[in-house]
Amino acid sequence: MIDKLFGxxxxxxxxxxxxxxxxxIPQSSWDVMALPLSTPFLEWEWLNNLETSGSVNPxxxxxxCHLTVWHEHNLIAAAPLYIKGHSYGEFVFDHxxxxxxxxxxxxxxxxxxxxxxxTPAVGYxxxxxxxxxxxxxxxxxxxxxxxFCFKNKLSGCNFLFVDPQWQSVISQxxxxxxxxHSYIWSDNNFNNFDDYLQxxxxxQRKNIKRERKAVxxxxxxxxxxxxxxxxxYLYPYIYKFYSNTCDKFYWGSKYLxxxxxxxxxxxxxxxxxxxxxxxxxxxNTPVGMSFCIRKxxxxxxxxxxxxxxxxxxxxxxxxxxPIEWGITQGIKMYDPGAGGTHKRRRGFPATSNYSxxxxxxxxxNNILNQYINEINFSAEEEIKAINEDLPFTKKxxxxxx
Numbered sequence: 001m002i003d004k005l006f007g008x009x010x011x012x013x014x015x016x017x018x019x020x021x022x023x024x025i026p027q028s029s030w031d032v033m034a035l036p037l038s039t040p041f042l043e044w045e046w047l048n049n050l051e052t053s054g055s056v057n058p059x060x061x062x063x064x065c066h067l068t069v070w071h072e073h074n075l076i077a078a079a080p081l082y083i084k085g086h087s088y089g090e091f092v093f094d095h096x097x098x099x100x101x102x103x104x105x106x107x108x109x110x111x112x113x114x115x116x117x118x119t120p121a122v123g124y125x126x127x128x129x130x131x132x133x134x135x136x137x138x139x140x141x142x143x144x145x146x147x148f149c150f151k152n153k154l155s156g157c158n159f160l161f162v163d164p165q166w167q168s169v170i171s172q173x174x175x176x177x178x179x180x181h182s183y184i185w186s187d188n189n190f191n192n193f194d195d196y197l198q199x200x201x202x203x204q205r206k207n208i209k210r211e212r213k214a215v216x217x218x219x220x221x222x223x224x225x226x227x228x229x230x231x232x233y234l235y236p237y238i239y240k241f242y243s244n245t246c247d248k249f250y251w252g253s254k255y256l257x258x259x260x261x262x263x264x265x266x267x268x269x270x271x272x273x274x275x276x277x278x279x280x281x282x283x284n285t286p287v288g289m290s291f292c293i294r295k296x297x298x299x300x301x302x303x304x305x306x307x308x309x310x311x312x313x314x315x316x317x318x319x320x321x322p323i324e325w326g327i328t329q330g331i332k333m334y335d336p337g338a339g340g341t342h343k344r345r346r347g348f349p350a351t352s353n354y355s356x357x358x359x360x361x362x363x364x365n366n367i368l369n370q371y372i373n374e375i376n377f378s379a380e381e382e383i384k385a386i387n388e389d390l391p392f393t394k395k396x397x398x399x400x401x
Contacts, residue, residue: 015070016144022047022066022080029075032129039123039163040295041116045268047080053260056117060255061086065112065148069140076129077137081145082113083154089255091120091338092160092180092355097364101155106361108155112145115160118255120338121300122182122353124159125166134169142173149360156359167354175356176372179379181386183341183348185323185334193324196347204345204391211312212320215277218310220287222317224325225274226294234274234286235265241289241305271295273325275317277306290317299326301336319346341386350386352379 019025027044034043041047050056051064062082069077086109087094101108115124128137145157159170171177190196197205215222225234239261246254264272277288288306292299304318318336326334336343344350359365 013071014140017068017070019066019068021051021064025068030078033078033127038296038298040271040293041119041121041123042080042127049260049263050117053257053263055256055260062117067141067144069137076132077141078127079114079141083110084113085109089118090160101364104363106364111155112149112157120161121335122161123163124161125163138169138173155361156357159356162354162356167356170356175358176368177354177356178372179376180353180355181350181379181383182335182353183343184351185348187332190327192327196323196327199392201391201393211315214312215316219280220277220310220313221280222275222277222321224321225276227270227272230269230272230274232265235262237286237289238291242303245305275321277313277317288313288317292322297330297332299331299334315346344386345391349390350383352383
């Protein structure tokens with residue numbers, strides 16, 4: 001049984017509450033703080049869908065334990081948080097820390113986690129209402145988290161894929177930064193896809209053109225479908241392709257339920273962009289699909305799949321078609337999702353991101369702080385090595401990286 005320790009401290013105008021589901025928190029009050037952010041993944045609709053679809057709950061090892069701060073009857077701050085009994089679905093691989101804790105006879109699980117579940121996209125932060133003192137409210141929230149973790153014997157608190165600006169705020173409260181990297185495409189004032197091709201050396205330009213031609217030779221056509229243009233019947237297909245890819249390549253990582261994708265319609269369809277592939281003689285039944293989320297100038301590739309093996313279809317639906325579409329739509333940043341060093345050969349340099357950590361056991365925290373600079377230096381060197389091997393022209397490489 002989790003002791004939530006909520007209430008109002010003496011002489012404080014603020015009330016702290018903990019919630020076992022986001023549905024306990026008014027959507028309008030939450031989204032006043034979430035909608036202005038560049039990330040779509042802290043919006044109430046996305047987080048609630050994860051819970052109501054059964055993808056996130058204590059049985060799956062993600063126990064919602066969201067923190068809110070209230071001034072009288074007004075919600076002024078919130079943090080989506082989860083109690084974890086494992087490290088699956090996080091995409092920040094902390095198994096070495098779990099192994100160290102085991103060897104030191106220190107309990108590593110459960111732990112407290114701040115991130116959008118199953119979403120390795122930069123942007124996590126506390127939600128704080130406009131006009132509030134960010135440092136003051138952050139201090140209140142960190143103190144509440146520390147008390148909660150001590151009371152419930154949680155080993156630590158970890159914030160993953162944090163917003164770069166928020167990182168400088170939370171670091172003031174004793175959290176340690178751990179560097180990782182993603183593969184990110186950035187717009188370089190491209191007017192069209194041919195402009196994008198010019199950043200590559202001649203061999204890679206030819207290779208990309210060959211890969212796109214291979215999809216045509218297979219007798220496939222691709223379409224971009226956005227928001228209201230997505231037929232309702234396609235939503236179950238998103239899960240079908242996602243499930244098929246997980247079964248083939250990522251055993252044990254089918255985190256999202258079918259209901260999650262079906263519930264994206266109608267309240268989240270405005271954020272969706274699909275790249276669908278069809279055989280030329282059947283434009284109603286997709287044979288492949290990539291699933292993307294768009295908010296403002298940012299595009300996020302989340303999942304993809306196909307029902308058969310088609311040469312280069314993955315590259316076309318996950319990289320080239322979204323980039324081509326993104327250039328016309330004013331997209332400035334495209335995060336195609338986790339993993340895959342093949343991304344770097346198609347215009348996605350390695351880009352640093354950070355997670356922020358605090359262990360409550362003194363020995364673990366001392367080791368973290370003793371070695372983190374060395375760990376981060378190695379991560380930085382890896383990023384440099386990756387980007388030195390990009391197939392870009394020498395003239396343009398610094399503009400992209």
